[in-house]
Amino acid sequence: MRILVCISNVPDTTTKITFTPDNKNLNTAGVQFVINPYDEYALTRAIELKEAQGGTVTVINVGEADSDANIRKALAIGADEAIRVDAKPADALFVARQIAHYAQEGNYDLILMGKESVDYNGFQVHGMVAELLSLPAIVPAIKLDVNGTAATLEREIEGGKEIITVNLPLVASCQQPMAEPRIPNMRGIMTARTKPLKVVPPVNAESGTVYESYSLPEKKSGVKLIDPANAGELIRLLRNEAKVI
């Protein structure tokens, strides 16, 4: 089984987000970048499937050289090889076209990624890759098992879940409880250094959107404290003052 896992290089979830003075770019000073947490669920499940059934796990990232540290981390966790498409990820459409191109070349049985990235929150790349390759996409998947040439997945829906059995190849976007992320061990870190990380050029692709500027949400004006002995007063305020109940 050949599995492709798409990973995105994103600010750590504890990051306090700020922008450059012209509000056109993220202020990356002091920001630590990590593998997108949702992509890590996909990566871990891919490695579990490989360990149980054999096969290879390839990770792909669309990014510049600053992604390499996290690509090596994915190799240390257990991926076999990596592809980095050497380009700034302009938008979801641009990234999806890169991934679709190299996915087609690699003839994968499963293409996995997170349901969204925690930076741009698009929920787009999986659906676009699937459409470009004429594949089914299970979005968002919370469980994935492979039996021969078919996979059985659980998809989260509002107020429940669906059970879906579908033939490979397919695209799935992952969220918890898909798999428990792993911390790379020393042996993994050592072997990751010698695993192949292929840097490839981007294919010609247009983006569909232009990011003009960024802004931060308005700050709250301050908390109104209510005496716990008279907690019921809160309910009155929510009805008469805030008018939300």
Added chain:
Amino acid sequence: MAVLVLIECAEGQVKKSALEVASYGAQVAQALSTIAVAVAIGDINPDALGTLGQQGIQKVYYSNQPEVKNFVPTAYAKVIAQAAETSGATVIILANSNIGTAVGARLAIRLNGSLATNVVSLPEISGNTFTVRRGVFSGKAFADVNLTAERKIIAIKKNTFEVLEQEGTAEIEPISLAFSEADLAGAPQETIRTTGKVLLTEAEVVVSGGRGMRGPENWHLIENLADALGAATACSKPVADVGWRPHHEHVGQTGTTISPNLYIAAGISGAIQHLAGVNSSKVIVVINKDPEAPFFKAADYGIIGDVADVLPKLTEAAKALNQ
């Protein structure tokens, strides 16, 4: 030219988020001096669709063919693309839901359009630019994005836009399509529903618990208040990670992002990842015995006290309100 909106239904009924989508679409249509039409797919009751005229929709195309009773992204995309073709739609509006985003991505490729998800503003249209504001960095920031392709596809954040109420009845027209095997790949064999609960992503009020609840055995305190307020229940990440509550209740940066009218957080300290998932709630109430809990800085109302003491008092007051 027209604006096309996707109407999501649940058990035959139009979802509240779909009324928001219809209303948003009608406003965009007005800005573009054109009409708003809708497409409804799946387990729908066609008779319930005419009232979308009240949200400014002139015509509703629908498909309730058995193949699309459940959500299948490819088949849905086919129906929507057909409705876009028939109506000459240049703008398509969806809900920022699992359904809306999944079909939006396919439509962006199929119709060669620009897609913006998680949108929180009406578009600013001038000359060649069509700019919307969308939430990025998991609720920590916004980005203004110009949609450059001729066709624009917009998925709007739930509970962010008003529902219009006006006079009017929409015309109804069925769409019937042939679906190939490939169109239907990925259709579910079985659907398992957790019944009787308010849907977290559609809820106007959410009551949420964190580690300060001290254990799953105390969750009735959360549930009782939620019942009294007609609210959905949620939890913080540590609570889902230790298994006190199921993962689908986890709200925060790596869980579900919500924007209810009222979010009540009990025993949640307010880590930056949690705030990211809930900070677009209109009113936030924090109950915590630690006066230094960072969540108080993001709250509108706060009670410094023990959840075991405060929550029953709130439940009692909420019940009294309903009588």
